[in-house]
Amino acid sequence: MQSFDRRNWLKKSGLLLSGFTIGNGLLARQYNFNDDIWEAAPDGQIIRIGQNENPYGPGPMARKAMMDAVINSNRYPSELATQLRERIAKAYNLTKDHVLLGAGSSELLGNTAALAAEKKGSNAVSGDPTFRLWFGAAELFGLSIKKVPLTQDKVHDLDAMLKAMDAQTSMVYVVNPHNPTGTIVADSEMQSFAEKVTAKCLLLLDEAYTEYAGTTSLAPMVANNKNLVVAKTFSKIHGMAGARVGFVLAHPDTIKKLAAYQPWANAGPSAVSLAGALAAMDDLAFMQQTRQKNEAVRNYVTKEMNQLGLKVIPSYTSFIYYDSAAFKGDLAQVMTQANIMGVRTYENGSSWRRTSIGTMEEMQQFIKVLKANM
Ligand SMILES: Cc1ncc(COP(=O)(O)O)c(C=O)c1O
Incomplete structure (x- = not known):
């Protein structure tokens, strides 16, 4: 393997020239070629806790299935795609057409934003901050985004979202459990909001x-609901x-409409990836281990940060959202200097930050650097 030169990596990724502004940079971007910084650094030399990746995966069953599937990569994987759709459907008591x-x-x-944008001049209501990767594309399709602030506790304000809907609203977007804040809306509230x-x-x-939080999926509702x-x-628990x-899980009529936005429906994932996903669904032990390790490490980080005076929002996920105000200085920059990538900003001008939960060793290093610079 090519030896790792941190200076070259920083230069390549543009961080050395521009100073470290990944938080605000990502906030502002539509597409940023500097995204490659996340991939450029080999594991072990940079601690990657910025993208809510699962540091333990893929699980053993998925790994083996993917390695075995390489040999079949000369063939289009339509059958595998159908098998995976059937396997997913079984898990939610639906059919592959869902x-x-x-x-x-x-x-x-x-694709869902594109479908919503078919109604000219329409808008989408979304919590703010949220997972906004798709916002740029949605706006390009003609969908304007109505942002509804989260509550003080960084939870979706469902009542305010309902109030924000108007005659031109063609879609509402909710992440539950929420990214970037790690909070949840109770199952019953979510269900009545969905209705x-x-x-x-x-x-x-x-x-x-959902699998980190133990919240109930609303997927079975799609059997009788064309708008869900x-x-x-x-990418996460698996x-x-x-x-x-x-x-996505949706009513077959809605699936057909969404599939129209794929030149070849269901043909995105490779044969290798499909085989891995199929196996991953049966690897309950790996999912369980991931959940347990994530929770133990998250508890450790939360406790340490609270002791340092950094308020952490109780998280149900594989990342934490915290107020870094007690840290004097640029936390993202300090961490980058220590080869730790993962302090990200989602609210312009605020001291709230999101960091993913890595392995215990990685997070001990994160806490060590934090303490050394407080
Ligand atoms: C809330 C949320 N939705 C969707 C995704 C997209 O995941 P992927 O495209 O890897 O399946 C992410 C990834 O971070 C996410 O946090």
Whole structure:
């Protein structure tokens, strides 16, 4: 393997020239070529705690399945895609016609926004801050975004979101558990909100982190509801972010409309990724271990940070949201200097930051650097 030269890496990624501004830089971007900084550094030399990746994955069953599947990569994987759709459908008591696969769920968030934008001059209501990767594409399609601030406790303000809906609202977007804040809306509240919203327009419910939180998926509701789209991914609890497999669950009529935005429906993920995803669904032990380790490390980090005077929002996910006001100086810069990438900003001008939960060793290093610079 090529030896790792940190100075060259910083130069290549533009950090050396521009100073470290990843938080605000990412906040402002539509597409930023400097995103490559996340991939450029080999594991072990840079601590990557910025993208809510699962540091333990892929699990053993997915790894083996992916290695075995390489040999079949000369063939188009239509059968595997169907098998995965059937396997996913079984997990939610639905049929394969309720499932659409994508190269990560990001792709499908974009497709759902495109569907919502078919109604000219329409808007989407979203919490703020939120997972806004798809905002740029949505605006390009003609959908304006109405941002509704989270509550003081950094939870979705569902009442305010309902109030923000108007005759031109064609979609509401909710992430539950929420990214970047790690908070949840109770199952019963979410269900009644979903009923109210879908009586009027599409609800795009992003459940990327449900398995960490133990919240109930609303996916079974799509059987009788054409306005509900539930997005899920293999990137988080299954530890397969690089394999790029995500899916949405929706009524078959809605799936057909969403599939029209894919030149070849369900053909995004590779044969290798599909085989990995199929195996991952059966690896309950790996999911359980991930959950347990994540919780133990998250508790450790939360306790340490609280002791240092940094308020941490109780998290149900694989990342934490905290007020860095007690830290004097530029926390992101201090961490970057220590080869730790992962202090990100989602609220312009505020001291709130998000950091992913890495392994215990990684987070001990994060806390050590924090303490040394307080
Ligand atoms: C809330 C949320 N939705 C969707 C995604 C997209 O995941 P992917 O495109 O890797 O499936 C992410 C990734 O961080 C996320 O946090």
